[in-house]
Amino acid sequence: MLLEVRDLHVEFHTRDGVAKAVNGVNYSVAEGETLAVLGESGSGKSVTAQAVMGILDMPPGKISSGEILFKDQDLLKLKGEERRKIRGQEMAMIFQDALSSLNPVLSVGEQIGELFTVHRGMSRKDAKAKAVELMDRVRIPAAKERVGQYPHQFSGGMRQRIMIAMALALEPSLIIADEPTTALDVTVQAQVMDLLAELQRELNMGLILITHDLGVVADVADKIAVMYAGRIVETSPVHEIYKAPAHPYTKGLLQSIPRLDQKGQELYAIKGLPPNLLRIPPGCAFNPRCPMAQDVCRTDVPPLAQVSETRQSACHFWKETLDAR
């Protein structure tokens, strides 16, 4: 296994109390595999990713327990400097908003090339040549002419390509993409996702795709982990989950996608709001919003039950959910 996150707990110590952002997350990614992590804002999907990358702001954040095994090495036991060497070389991250994720005062060539000067000790001239090569690889037209331009001179899609080029520069074995297409036009979204998927196949990298867009997931992911209130509520190979969700929350998410055959009908929405992480409800965190909630849901935290060989669901009534479709 390339990456294994085991029972990860992350808290944020705030003035109002302890916000439990991640509460016992387990997931794993193999080489060449794509894991989609799905969830609303505040479900802990990005915080988990930041913990894996080691870019969590500590304080206020704190990893209270758990293990992050990368190539059988616990990253949480590494020293800061050792950890830093892994970032960029072994694992890299693509951020949501490429405009704010690129330094406005450096040309894109300098920013891509920086990876080679920092990690590979290349001269600036060689690094620039490498930058052009990478820009070609992510299909930025006229790379040679544009290498000296600044981020604001590129369109959204092109900027995201530059982010991808930076992430792939040193051919890491794991890429974390945090909502890589959220800030893009729909037409551009597909192109960027295709490019990312293609490069991933080519380099046989593990990819963690963080998103709240179920449409993006279906095309590229191998398996899905659905997160709610800092916990994984369902994991499944991608196609099975669309056919038959085993958790009421997943079901709600799938129902709230607009569909052509529902024209004229009201769009389903999961009622209520995501829980306040300072006061996660007892029992199943989803129980106040769940149409199937029973008394047991308000008292007992449902364990992640094995639905099939490849699927798990953290619901007391996963059988009923599966049948009720």
Place this chain on the structure above:
Amino acid sequence: MPEPQPYDPAIAGTGAGGAMDLAISEGSSLDGGPGGLPKDPSEKARSLWSDALRDLRRNPVFIISGLIILFLLIISLWPSLITSGNPLKADLSKAQQGSSPGHPFGYDPQGRDVYTRVVYGTRTSVTVGVCATLGVAIVGSFLGALAGFFGGWWDSILSRISDIFFGIPVVLGGLVFLSVVTGSTVWPVIGFMILLGWPQIARIARGSVITVKQNDFVQAARALGASNSRMMLRHVAPNAVAPVIVVATIALGTYISLEATLSYLGVGLKEPAVSWGIDISAASNYMRNAPHMVLYPAGALALTVLAFIMLGDAVRDALDPKLR
């Protein structure tokens, strides 16, 4: 009546084609403008700095103040370019005399040529202004940036120390600190200004660094394995330096007038140093009978301070378009 033509997608495509291509080839996506392919491939890449420079070159305030400052710099480096006199040569028989051929500004109470002294005084003022500003900017932005970047206890301690320095009145501090210094060089004055001036820049730099630090690109740089020093120098500092430059430029004028103030009070520079403050002080007793002895050095002082403050304004406009 033209013959009705069969539908030809190739022709029909050309009408809407432009728009369609725009949507599909995302090199020129919806936001258009500079985001797409450059219309002219030779279009030069523009950074914040080259933008600012272009702005400045078109700003008359910058041009005027820039020319004045250039002139001041030149005569402070080579005062003999425009005067052949000696600022220390005294001829008491001519004391307080008005202007005469060869001595356009007249003579001071000691019978020294006011014009020559005004010219030589430029060197003192410019030296003090430039050195004090450089010192304040270096010390202040270094400490402020560290406080902003690392935060925590280092930030708290530094902020409290700068509060203490803010509490010291400049003139009173100058009277106390500089009255124990003897000698007539500019360095104790510059040192005093740096000592009291750095918190101003440190605060600006700290705030600026904190703002920049929260940007995604700093996080992104960290995610790609940049070290603290690299993040600081390559990613944070270049984006945080603009407010420091603006405040420092405006402060330069203030330091020049502060030097004159301290010299006027007798604790800044002392004779035989040549300084506008000293001359104004010495001549102020004769204000009624021989006002020229005060007016020329005071005018030079006012012009210099004004030029630097105008420059600071122009730089601020260029670097911070939001303020316009």
